[in-house]
Amino acid sequence: MSHDPLNVITLVSVGAHPVTGRARRAEQDARAVDLGLSLAGKELHLLHAGDPQAEALRAYLGMGLAEMTVLQQPPQADVLPALGNYLRHAGAQLVLTGSQAETGEGSGMLPYLLAEQLDWPLIVGLAEVESVTGGVAQVLQALPRGQRRRLQVRLPFVASVDNAAPEARQSAFGPARRGQLQQQEVAVVEDALLEEAQLQPARPRPKRLKVIKAKTGAERMKAATAKASAGGQVLTDMTPEQGAEAIFALLRGEDVLR
Amino acid sequence: MLDTLLPILIFCALAVMMLGAWRRVSLWRQGRPSPVPLMRGLAAMPRRYLVDLHQVVERDRYMSRTHVATAGGFVLAALLAIIVHGFGLHHRLLGFALLGATVLMFIGALFVARRRRNPPARLSKGPWNRLPKSLLMFSVSFFVVTLPVAGVLPADAGGWVLALLLAVGVAWGVAEMFLGMTWGGPMKHAFAGALHLAWHRRAERFSTRVGGSGRSTGLKALNLDDPEAPLGVEKPTDFTWNQLLGFDACVQCGKCEAACPAFAAGQPLNPKKLIQDMVIGLAGGNDASFAGSPYPGVPLGEHSGGPHQPIVNQQGKGLVGADTLWSCTTCRACVEECPMMIEHVDAIVDMRRHLTLEQGATPNKGADVLDNLIATDNPGGFNPGGRLNWAADLNLPLMSEKRQADVLFWVGDGAFDMRNQRTLRAFVKVLKAAEVDFAVLGLEERDSGDVARRLGDEATFQSLAKRNIASLAQYRFNKIVTCDPHSFHVLKNEYGALGGNYQVLHHSTYMGELIAGGQLNLSQHKGGSVTYHDPCYLGRYNGEYEAPRNVLKAIGIEVKEMERSGFRSRCCGGGGGAPITDIPGKQRIPDMRMEDIKETGAELVAVGCPQCTAMFEGVVEPRPHVKDIAELVADVLIEAPAPVRKTSAASPDVLEVH
Amino acid sequence: MSDIIRRDPRSEWIARNRLHPLHASLQALGASWVGPSGLIRKNPHAVAFVGPNGLKRIDRSGAQQGGGGKRASISAAAQLPLHIIEQPSFHIVVVPDMVGGRLSSHDKDLLGLASMLAGSEGAVVAVVFGEHKESAFDTAGVDRLLHIQGEAFVGYTPEQRIMALRAVDDQLAPRHWLFPDSRTGGGELGRRLAAKLGERPATRVWQVADGQCIGRAGAGQQDLARRAPRLILAAAECADPVGETRHEVRAIELEGTLAHSLTRIDNLGAVAVDPALTPMAEAEFILSGGNGVRDWELFHQAAEVLGATEGASRVAVDDGFMPRDRQVGATGTWVTARVYLAVGISGAVQHLQGIATCDKVVAINKDPGCDMVKRADLAVIGDSTAILQALIERVSEYRQGDLRDVA
Structure with a gap:
């Protein structure tokens, strides 16, 4: 890839580890930072709206950046206006975000609302920027199961990054400790959501049982008495051809032969 | 003629040598400061040389005697030659003494030469093959030159031809022996080695007249409170000055190379080459003239560096490839074998610290493991709430409830591993059978920090260690017992610097005590023959070779020893984060060790470490079975005799006592 | 039977x-x-x-x-009773993903939720873009079908679709919009519409009852309970699919013509992805080799013919037959493939942990007693080389047959 370094801003947030809930760099945001580093190198600009004292933010600096801008916001604030105002004047060509925050609501709406507010196009699930020529970027979008789609989009644009983007580089202690969090005071807009909604510990969702929609008693009986499929079919003493046929049938049935 | 030539030659050589010494010292002084008592070190040096170093050299009798003769002869001859020929003190007795010294040196040099005729691969060639010739030249020249002094020959015997020949011989000998000492020939080891012994960074390694421990294996802590303090070693000058001095002491004997499991497995590491690379970095240059075995798979001549250039260059070649540093299993076999007492592992971990803490370049699964340790306090990323799930049915006493106990059982991260849980359960069975007053920390326990520290992540290590120390400080106990030699080592030797001092025992040691105290009722081991594998962190790190063998003996096992056992035990490949960084080689270290095990014909290998168990069980079957010592003991445990059981089961008041 | x-x-x-x-x-x-x-x-x-x-x-x-x-x-x-809504008092609009032109199980759950919200008064409207192959909209609970066709809606056209959905919003003023919160389209489309309409949606919703909805929040450790908003992005299994009734699938049309705006994102089409390079954690069909594989050339050939992503056991990696990033298991990569075909892998605990979430496991092994065979849904006992050979032939034959059919 050889093009002029882009002016890239990556939005970062404080994440929470899925097992322990400890504050950390958010997985997708870290991937967005990595992608930004590969596009803009050390010129990458990091932006966070929230608490400038949050230690977890340093993990992003540990990826090799000297500083980040923090728009000071209390926990209950709606950060969108602050981010939008900042970005409108920052002269960025590309704004990268994760797809979904790891704390709070985590609705994943931020990149959409930001794109709407700035009136920029939005690329969802950015995997790679292939080239930028004449203000038009050719990018790859990640689809489920490792598939990719090639898109063309005019700069500037917003792109969200999900777990299909390349894994984020390691965060190192030294640069994380040295990095500077540049604090900026901005207007605060309260978020009304939490007045009517409440966060509660996640309830485990019941595993859906095999719903038996039997029309007749016989079907119900059959469904109830069918051997619970513990252990599968074991084919012994077969010719290789018969074995292959059995496997082939299963692969056909699962529709994985393309 | 010689009478005028010799003093000039000798004093010129000494002057140039002093100049060289000055240069060498200033090279070392580029390193970071290290507080070492200079005078006391010098005073202790002779003893360190004659006792501690000699004990290592003595493992190879041939070399030990050769060295005594050569070095002793040389030191004596050199001193006398300066007096006799330098100052012209032509006393007959001195002459004979000098003759004797040169003869001694000559004999030694002959043996050195013999060793060099068919040298093993571990020895460096090049200048080192020239050394015996120089030694012979020095001794012969001074012998002949001294003959007139002793009055055996007339002063002018042989005429000017002989005089010229002798002058050349003396010049050669003096150049190699005096100039080489400080300007970088093979004899550099004598000068640097002596000072290295005096100002060694681990003074505790040496015995003292009152008897010291003679063991110092814990890694030194980084100062993380000072934001200016460097995090590990990036360039050669980031080492402390006495580490740099230590690298210069290397004699390139290759004992480390022969012992290194990574080298044997074809991974790109050769401890000897690594030390020599540091020497190259010290003065600047490239490795083309290195005369020993290269790093497997890495050709010579491609790497170069200087004192102020990064040792590992992520983009270019640098002085050393990162893979070299990550191949090390920190098994300490090289340090154990090194006759110059060089600390290879310290240097490697110092350089790893820079890679992890500054570059964020821990390879392969390293970054994941460190992230897991930070977020979940265990390397596997398991929910810390499941730390005690393995013992759900064992009703283990918890420290948080008991507040005090005789023994604190440190479970370790093996608690999350299904294989290791068998070992843990076996050990609990033993503890219960011996009616030991013990308790576990349960969910308050965290990873000891071993892996984080060996991967160079000192910050995570210290964070884990400090929290563990805070947990331990809440309770009263006499000793900590653990089944994991890595936790054992870290708790025992590395928590002290952070304020945690404990009496820590490996479970084999503790079971040995229980057996000796008659607290266990054991039958005899049935089944096939058994060999025992010494874990590095139990053996070489902590000197515990006997206790596991005694326990095995007590249950009727006669250990079929492997050729490499005890302090020469070969690593299983599981230490130092090596399975995590996973640098490819030609073969796998555990496979090689399993070959060692198979050679004994044993049907079962007894181990005392969860890492070793995991590595050996990863070897493809058929292979001998792998069992922890605790499992072997638990297998032959005779449950408490009937009367005891009756009282404990029948009388509730006994229960109330607890 | x-x-x-x-x-x-x-x-x-x-x-x-x-x-x-x-x-x-x-x-x-x-x-x-x-x-x-x-x-x-x-x-x-x-x-x-x-x-x-x-x-x-x-x-x-x-x-x-x-x-x-x-x-x-x-x-x-047996015919299910027909549910007819003649004059709906409100509309619930569902925009199914239609993966492969058919209703996915996620879509059906969503339609189940929709008909629950519609009750006996409202009508469930499904908005389907482009061609489809679905024939069972009736039993899935679709009262009205709004089929929006045209060149502009073929392939990935989020901007065009949002234009159309805005027109739907104007026309029907639905009480609720329901989208599957999936990576296959619904999640994106729903959020784009929400941003466009200025509605705050409820996302990752897994339960809607009594006007309240509960969705996962943050990293999944918390739930967000709130009044059900107009836009709901629901997770899979948010409700049971419709099963007791038939619906009329009455076609409705979009009134007026859609303004065609200039698109800012151009779709240059799918990129051919080599299955061998697909990250293993995402691959849907993995052919994995272990210690029992004798002929690695044949193994690679089989992976190519089957179009499978290659994986390996630890031993195969250790022995140098496969690169380290292909290792499956607790110490390698945790995989989520739909079909996992294990050749000559005996099934160490760590390996079985790594494939725990795979749907169908097929084992080819010569040891009928090994753990992989016990785990497998289908196990073929025999020589792996011969079976792979036969499988390659069978699949090639099938592929050629396919080509003939096309021709």
Whole structure:
């Protein structure tokens, strides 16, 4: 890839580890930072709206950046206006975000609302920027199961990054400790959501049982008495051809032969 | 003629040598400061040389005697030659003494030469093959030159031809022996080695007249409170000055190379080459003239560096490839074998610290493991709430409830591993059978920090260690017992610097005590023959070779020893984060060790470490079975005799006592 | 189904009971039908049957009609009651993903949720873009189908679709918009619409009841409970799919013409992804080799023919046959493939942990007692080389057959 370094801003947030809930760099945001580093190198600009004292933010600096801008916001604030105002004047060509925050609501709406507010196009699930020529970027979008789609989009644009983007580089202690969090005071807009909604510990969702929609008693009986499929079919003493046929049938049935 | 030539030659050589010494010292002084008592070190040096170093050299009798003769002869001859020929003190007795010294040196040099005729691969060639010739030249020249002094020959015997020949011989000998000492020939080891012994960074390694421990294996802590303090070693000058001095002491004997499991497995590491690379970095240059075995798979001549250039260059070649540093299993076999007492592992971990803490370049699964340790306090990323799930049915006493106990059982991260849980359960069975007053920390326990520290992540290590120390400080106990030699080592030797001092025992040691105290009722081991594998962190790190063998003996096992056992035990490949960084080689270290095990014909290998168990069980079957010592003991445990059981089961008041 | 003829007292009873809703479907085929004039006609000859002694019998008990017929065909023919909403008082609009042109199970759950929200007053409207192959909108619970076709909606066209959905919003003013919160389109489309409409959606919703909805929040450790908003992005299994009723799938049209705006994102089409390079954690079909693989060339060939992503056990990686990033298991990569074909892998605990979430595991192994065979849904015991060889032939044959069909 050889093009002029882009002016890239990556939005970062404080994440929470899925097992322990400890504050950390958010997985997708870290991937967005990595992608930004590969596009803009050390010129990458990091932006966070929230608490400038949050230690977890340093993990992003540990990826090799000297500083980040923090728009000071209390926990209950709606950060969108602050981010939008900042970005409108920052002269960025590309704004990268994760797809979904790891704390709070985590609705994943931020990149959409930001794109709407700035009136920029939005690329969802950015995997790679292939080239930028004449203000038009050719990018790859990640689809489920490792598939990719090639898109063309005019700069500037917003792109969200999900777990299909390349894994984020390691965060190192030294640069994380040295990095500077540049604090900026901005207007605060309260978020009304939490007045009517409440966060509660996640309830485990019941595993859906095999719903038996039997029309007749016989079907119900059959469904109830069918051997619970513990252990599968074991084919012994077969010719290789018969074995292959059995496997082939299963692969056909699962529709994985393309 | 010689009478005028010799003093000039000798004093010129000494002057140039002093100049060289000055240069060498200033090279070392580029390193970071290290507080070492200079005078006391010098005073202790002779003893360190004659006792501690000699004990290592003595493992190879041939070399030990050769060295005594050569070095002793040389030191004596050199001193006398300066007096006799330098100052012209032509006393007959001195002459004979000098003759004797040169003869001694000559004999030694002959043996050195013999060793060099068919040298093993571990020895460096090049200048080192020239050394015996120089030694012979020095001794012969001074012998002949001294003959007139002793009055055996007339002063002018042989005429000017002989005089010229002798002058050349003396010049050669003096150049190699005096100039080489400080300007970088093979004899550099004598000068640097002596000072290295005096100002060694681990003074505790040496015995003292009152008897010291003679063991110092814990890694030194980084100062993380000072934001200016460097995090590990990036360039050669980031080492402390006495580490740099230590690298210069290397004699390139290759004992480390022969012992290194990574080298044997074809991974790109050769401890000897690594030390020599540091020497190259010290003065600047490239490795083309290195005369020993290269790093497997890495050709010579491609790497170069200087004192102020990064040792590992992520983009270019640098002085050393990162893979070299990550191949090390920190098994300490090289340090154990090194006759110059060089600390290879310290240097490697110092350089790893820079890679992890500054570059964020821990390879392969390293970054994941460190992230897991930070977020979940265990390397596997398991929910810390499941730390005690393995013992759900064992009703283990918890420290948080008991507040005090005789023994604190440190479970370790093996608690999350299904294989290791068998070992843990076996050990609990033993503890219960011996009616030991013990308790576990349960969910308050965290990873000891071993892996984080060996991967160079000192910050995570210290964070884990400090929290563990805070947990331990809440309770009263006499000793900590653990089944994991890595936790054992870290708790025992590395928590002290952070304020945690404990009496820590490996479970084999503790079971040995229980057996000796008659607290266990054991039958005899049935089944096939058994060999025992010494874990590095139990053996070489902590000197515990006997206790596991005694326990095995007590249950009727006669250990079929492997050729490499005890302090020469070969690593299983599981230490130092090596399975995590996973640098490819030609073969796998555990496979090689399993070959060692198979050679004994044993049907079962007894181990005392969860890492070793995991590595050996990863070897493809058929292979001998792998069992922890605790499992072997638990297998032959005779449950408490009937009367005891009756009282404990029948009388509730006994229960109330607890 | 077994060939043993069993009596089914229930269906016999239905056959006798002329008021039962399923009565008609249990009458012998051709016994009665609606004639061209609208009258019900009966064939008196078909009522009877030939008894065991050769005589023609008429049995009003229903035993013969009910038990004699093939039960399978009877239940297949059973018609669910039709749910008709003539004048809906409100609309619930669902935009299904239509992966591969068909309703996915996620879509069906969503339609189930929609018909729950619609109750007996509202109508469930499904908005489908472009061509589709679905034939069972009726049993999935679609009352109205808004099929938006046209060049502009083929492929990945989020901007065009949002334009269309805004028009739908203007036209129907739906009480709720429902989207599947999936990576296959719904998640993106729903959020784009929410941003465009300025509505704050509820996302990752897994329960809607009594006007309240609960969705996962943050990293999944918390739930967000709130009043159900107009836009809901629901997770899979948010509700049970419709199963008891048939719906009329009445087609409706979008009024007016859609303004075509200039698109800012151009779709240059799918990129050919080499399955061998697909990250293993995302691959849906993995061919994994272990210690029992003798012929690695053949193994690679098999992966290519099958179009599978290659994986390996630790031993195969250690022995240098496969690169380290292909290692499957607790110490390697945790995979989520739909089909995991394990060749010569005995199934160490760590390996089995790594494939725990795979749907179908197929094992080829010569040891019938190994753990992988116990885990597998289908295990073929035998020589892996021969079986792989046969499988390659069988699949190549199938592929060629496919080509012939196309030609």
